[in-house]
Amino acid sequence: MLEWSWVSDPPTNMKYTPRCLVFLLFACLVPFPELAHAQGGARRILFVRGGNGSGGFLEGGSDEHLSDISNFSSAAGNHGFGELAELLRADGFVVEQVQEGPSPTETPIDFATLDLAQVSVLVLGSNNATYSTTQRDLLVDFVRIGGGLLLISDANWGSNWGDAPTSDQAFLGPFDLVMNQDRSTYSLSRAAGDFIIGGVDQGAHPILAGVDGVLGTADDIDSFDGEGVSPLTVVDLLPGINPVILARAKGTIRVNDNPNGGSSRSAGPNDAALVIAELGQGRLAGHFDRNTFFNENGAGTSLHQRDNRAYARSLFAWLAGPLTHPYGAGKVNSGGQRARLAASGNPAPGNPVFALTARNALPHKPGLFLDGSRYDNRPFQGGRLLVDDFRRLPVLRTDASGRARQPFDVTLGLVGSTRYFQLWYRDPQDPTGFGSGLSGGLRVSFVP
Secondary structure, eight states, X not given: OOOOTTSSOOOTTOOOOHHHHHHHHHHXXXXXXXXXXXXXXXXXEEEEEOOTTSSOGGGTOOGGGGOOTTOOOOSSBSOOXXXXXXXXXXXXXXXXXXXXXXXXXXXXXXXXXXXXXXXXXXXXXXXXXXXXXXHHHHHHHHHHTTOEEEEEOOTTSSSSTTHHHHHHHHHHGGGTEEXXXXXXXXXXXXXXXXXXXXXXXXXXXXXXXXXXXXXTSTTOOOEEEEESOOOEXXXXXXXXXXXXXXXXXXXXXXXXXXXXXXXXXXXXXXXXXXXXXEETTEEEEEXXXXXXXOOTTBSSOOTTXXXXXXXXXXXXXXXXXXXEEEESOOOBOTTSOBOEEEEESOOSTTOTTOEEEEESSOTTOEEEEEEEEEEEEEEETTEEEEEEEEEEXXXXXOOTXXXXXXXXXXXXXGTTOEEEEEEEEEOTTOTTSSSEEEEEEEEEEOOO
16 A cells, blocks of 8 residues: 655655656555544543642632632532533543642643644633743644634732732733733623623623524523633734623722732723634634632532533634634645635434535645644645544546535544544645645544
8 A cells, every 4th residue: 555655744855747747646546544543632621720739828828729620519609610620521522631740849730742723712710821932823823724712810829919810811812801910809781781881792702692502492502700800901903803792890809910919900991701702713712710710618609600511612612613614724736726614414413414625626636635633734745734633535537617526424423522634635836836725724623
C-alpha cells in the first residue's frame, strides 16, 4: 500500500507534478484499515483548576474552595462543581479537569501539550497562574477554529484580590474584555430588564432562551444570580472584535488595579454580568461568578437557585457550538475560487444521510477527502494543510459545477470524537505550479 510521506512534516522542497498527483490520488483506492479514533473529544469540556494551596485566601486558603469537579459536597459554604459536572455529563458531554502547579510557584498549564483539537469547551475558572503570550495565542487559535472558552473569576481563586482576574486577563485582552475583582452580590432577571442592553433586548439569545433556543418555552432563563461577583468590562480596543453584553452588571465595580483591593466605581453601560464574543468559528463567554454553579447549599447561591441549572446547560451548549465548524481558507484554484466544505445530516451513528460536501473546486477532477484526528495549519502544495494524523477517504470526481459529495459512515467508534476534514483535488493549471487544489477545513463533532 502506498503511504504519503508528508503525514508528519512535509519537506519544504517537496513538489508533485500533476502526473504524480493523479497517481497518488488513484493509488488511494487501495483499501486501508480504519484508524483508532480519539475518544471523548467531540463534546469534551475541560476545566482548568488552580493548584493546591493557591486559593481561598478569604476563608483560610482551603483547596476545597477551588471548585473541583470531583467535589460533590452539599454542606453549607463554598464547595465543588461536582453537580455541574454531572449535569453536563447528562447532556452528553465528557467532563475532565487539569490542574496547575501548587502554591507558591503556581505553574501554569502548558496548553501546547494538551490535545485541544479534542476539546469543545475550555473553562478558565480557578486558574491563577501567570500565563505567557504564547499560551494566550494558543487559546485564541483554539477559539478561532471553533472552540468555546469560558472565563469566571472569584477572590477565592487566588492568594489575594488580584490573582484570579490577573490570570484571566492574559486571555481576555484579545477579546476586548477586562476582568474586575470580586465584589457585590445580586441577581439578574428578565422581569427587571437586566437583559436589555442599550435599548436592545438580548433575552432571546440562545443562552437566555434555554437549550431549545426558543423564547417563550419552559426552559427560558428568567433569572440567575451570583454571590461575591466579578463582572467584566468591554473596552472595545481592537478592530473586528465586538463583545456583546447579554446581562448587565449592577452596583459597585472593584477595578483590578491593586492586588490588595482595587479602586471602586459604579457599574456602567460597558460592565457585564454575562458577556460573549465570537472570533472565527469559535465563541467566548465571561460569566460573573462561580457560586452560580456550586453544589446544593453553596455559599449564597448554587445550581439549585433561580434558573441557575437551566442557565448552566444553555451556556455550555452555546459555547460548544454547532456540530460542524468550517475553518481555514482554501487555496485559490485556477478558476479563481477557494473550495469550501460543509456537511449535511446529523453526525451521529445510524444516520444514513450524513455526508461531506465540497463546492467551488474544479469540474470533473479527481480528488479525495482527508480525515484527520487533529487540526493543523502548515504550508503544503502552495496552500495550507489543515488536518493532521489523517486517513484518506476513497477517491472521487467532482461534478460539472466543481462540487463533490462523500457519504460518511458514522460508526459507534466515532461517537465522542472530533474529526477534521479537507478536500485535496487535482488542478492542472494551479497558479502555484503544484498541480493541486486544497479546500478549507471542516471540523465535525460526532455525537450519540
